[in-house]
Amino acid sequence: MEIPKASSLILKHSLDAPLAGLDTVDRREWPPVAIVFWAFRIMVGLGLLMLLLAAASLLARLRRRLFEWSLLHRFALVMGPAGFVAVIAGWITTEVGRQPYTVYGLLRTADSASPLDAPAVAASLLAFIVVYFIVFGAGVFYILRLMNRPPQPGEAGPAHDQPMRAAGITPAPQVAEGAN
Numbered sequence: 284m285e286i287p288k289a290s291s292l293i294l295k296h297s298l299d300a301p302l303a304g305l306d307t308v309d310r311r312e313w314p315p316v317a318i319v320f321w322a323f324r325i326m327v328g329l330g331l332l333m334l335l336l337a338a339a340s341l342l343a344r345l346r347r348r349l350f351e352w353s354l355l356h357r358f359a360l361v362m363g364p365a366g367f368v369a370v371i372a373g374w375i376t377t378e379v380g381r382q383p384y385t386v387y388g389l390l391r392t393a394d395s396a397s398p399l400d401a402p403a404v405a406a407s408l409l410a411f412i413v414v415y416f417i418v419f420g421a422g423v424f425y426i427l428r429l430m431n432r433p434p435q436p437g438e439a440g441p442a443h444d445q446p447m448r449a450a451g452i453t454p455a456p457q458v459a460e461g462a463n
């Protein structure tokens with residue numbers, strides 16, 4: 284599906300600005316095209332699915348079926364990792380898309396790589412993997428244990444019957460309260 288002149292407008296802020304295609308670029312200057320192509324589509328596809336989920340949830344809410352529509356619940360569940368995957372896909376799009384340059388037109392990646400031997404890089408990577416597995420593993424274990432504990436009969440409810448504001452809190456009301 285093509286929207287005429289849209290790319291020119293977005294990228295060059297003019298309806299009739301010519302856009303040079305990849306075929307005008309020397310092949311030695313090309314990024315790995317397939318990775319950029321698919322990473323971008325994964326990102327945009329997930330973004331559109333997020334919008335769909337939001338719209339479907341709003342519709343369910345308006346029809347008072349938000350808590351009964353099990354298909355929507357499954358959709359929301361599988362969309363759980365979507366934000367994370369979309370961020371990684373977006374990042375891959377930009378980083379792979381700028382290749383073979385670190386700074387476009389000025390510094391090639393091959394010239395900006397640090398003079399480190401592969402074993403040194405492998406060792407620090409391995410250390411990161413081990414430490415992160417331990418830290419996140421402990422965190423996930425702890426959270427799952429908390430979630431595993433069902434509510435107990437007679438357990439006290441939350442201390443506040445109003446939702447507590449978690450954002451936008453400024454000291455002004457407290458200062459005013461203190462003044463009174």
Ligand code: HEM
Binds near residue numbers: 326328330367371377
């Ligand atoms: C809905 C449709 C979306 C469109 C049209 C879109 C478009 C773009 C574009 C044009 C870029 C810049 C690529 C470049 O550098 O040339 C980009 C980068 C990026 N996008 Fe998306 N995106 C969408 C959805 C998303 C979603 C849902 C996420 C995450 C939840 C996301 C995360 C990112 C990230 C992390 C980058 C890299 C930013 C950077 O490193 O500079 N995008 N996106």
